[in-house]
Amino acid sequence: MKEQIIVVFRYVDAYGFVKECFFGFIHVVDTAALTLKKGLYSLLSQHCLDIQNIQWQGYDGASNMRGMWNGLQVLNLNDCLYAYYIHCFAHCLQLALVKVSKQVVPINGFFLKLLLVIKTTYSSCKSNEQLKVVNANEIARLIDLEELETGSGLNQIDTLQRPVETCWSSHFRLVSSLLRMFSSTVEVLLNIIDDAANGEHQVEAESAHDGLTSFEFVFILHLEKETMEITDKLCQVLQNQSQDILNAMHLLSSTKALIQKFRDDGWDGLLTIVISFCENHCIVILDMNACYVGRRGRACNQQDNITIEHHYRVDIFYAAIDSQLQKLNHRFNEDAMELLRLSSALEPREALKSFRSSDLCLLVKNFYL
Template sequence: MNKSIGDIVLEKAPKNAKYTSPDIQKDVLNIISNQVRAKIRKEIGDAKFCILVDEARDASNKEQMAIVLRFVDTEGFLRERFFAIVHVTDTTAATLKKEISDALGRYDLHIHNMRGQGYDGASNMRGSWNGLQALFLKDCSCAYYVHCFAHRLQLALTAAAEKEISIWLFFSKLNSICNLINASPKRHGELHSAQRIEVAHMVATGERDTGRGCNQIGNLLRPGKTRWSSNFDSLCSMIDMYSSVTTVLENMVNDGASNSIRGEASGALIAMKSFDFIFILHLMHKIMGITNLLCRALQEKSLDILSAMDYVSTTKTLLHTLREEGFDLLLSHVKEVCVKYDIEMPHMEARYKSGTGRSFQHIDSITVEHHYRFDVFTAAIYFQVEELNNRFKDEAVELLKLSCALEPKENFKLFNVDHIYRLAEKFYYLDFD
């Protein structure tokens, strides 16, 4: 960058210089990284520390593991430092533990000083017997595992959805419809065109409000496998564009380029115009409208643990209220939607039959209303609450709640001597006599 020095180097230096070669540059980078890690090690001193670990594949398809250290430095400030990225041959718990231990051991960071572990919810990480967190706990019983609350919620709600087969089938159909519509730019354009016509009609009839930001033309969003909030966004877009989507599918049935396209569109249209699809669409919209608020709240950077637990408790209360009082309101709303879109309503008092046409296998015959009230509505909410209880009721939650006694906000408002005794006796007996 310095022209005078650059001229001297380029003109007078010997032509066998190697400092621009990739090997030399890698050596320089390696020296710098070692100096940075040595600086971090000096910051830690003799303090206890926590590790945050995650692994992912890079562009060359190699598994890479990132290690972050969290600690209070020698001056009393909380620090979080990216410490190393390590290539691992596989992602078994034993391999990850060995690589982490080696990376820490090279800088004289001992496992017995570890006081916390933070990983995702994969079985190789959180397994109670052979997971990474369990292996470290065997070496240091105070290295408690804490799982990200927002990620916990994603896993909890996704697992709950998979337990009820009719809801699993619904999301499978929803995903297929979204993929079918979004697969072609032409269908995308037809969807936007149908939306413009529908929105103009609804504004003219007063069914939609007008104003800045209202009535924008959107896209049909795909539900994601790991991001629960994307499922809620997909449901919202389907409800908002239901009429437009059916119009596009009808056009595909009539004018599709091939039999396979016409057949696929016909199957999607039949699914969308069924009472079962409409009922579960609006049921999951209500459930996920409640849980989505919790999901967003848990991802706030400034959230403290007591607030997080309050959010979880409030969500469970709202779900309980929905289960006790919400079925009749939901059914009434679904009936209005069915009338609006000319969808055949089943007789609620009729005997329920499964999709095979055979009588539902119960000792006593059940009605259609009983099936939707208890086998779908109540079961879906029950699984949600059950998963929330399972994911947010463990030792780590108690540890974090007790730790709030040391929260310095508002002049140590939450200070509690009993909680500090409990922390020392139950969780940090290695550090206190």
């Protein structure tokens, strides 16, 4: 029950090898940026380490750490002019994507329903085993109909896992597995409803089933699958132990370009896939040209006469993708990208083939006067 700072040093030794080691804990009375700065400086001074020798600082994305005006990184930068703050790329990406899911109301509601589906489906060992059996039978049926390819490693029995907020890849795996196991999950929820021993379990199972089999849920399920598939490769690359900075930044730019392309050209294809999926799973398809009526008692007061297509296209499809792009641009700012790009000119591998005198001149001019 104590507030602590964990200090880790990263440095280059006399032989040119990068070292990273745990240095110590610092107990602090609160997490105000000034308090954290005093604690950090106190620890360094105890070991006769000069503050001016700090060349880089990295923290999480909390406002007291990364704040542009009063954050710890700015306070340190005032004393150490070249101690630039770089937030972990993988963590930046997770925060950007998770934050987006909470800002767009329908997307946030989708993830709440998704958690209810997982909770209800795995409410007991019986339902868990039932899901595996139903899924295995469904795979066998599709193989008999020659709708699934067969081969080594294919058609494994899936499970639905609870997503981890700080690991966006877990969200992608969950969404992908739910799409593969959709029929099996619906069947298990119906069995839970029929076998429910009390009203509470029955109500939960009915709510999960109704949410799962709604057009909006299926639409957002496919939307999230498409966008997560674009960002998943970037997620994996940014979590590599050995990181090629230039490759990571190139992949980041490519990812943003692909997301933008999906926004510009992906609506028609996505809607076609969703409608086909709904037809195959007997889910009611909405009339896109019908008037959209808001929920929660807003129908009588609704001023805008908009169609259902407008709601799904503008309020969900565009809103989700635009928020994602905005967050990615905010989290991965141009200054940090430029600093890392120019610093890569110092890469010693392959006999200094990456050495570029023009980039080193720009590095000095822009960052190390």
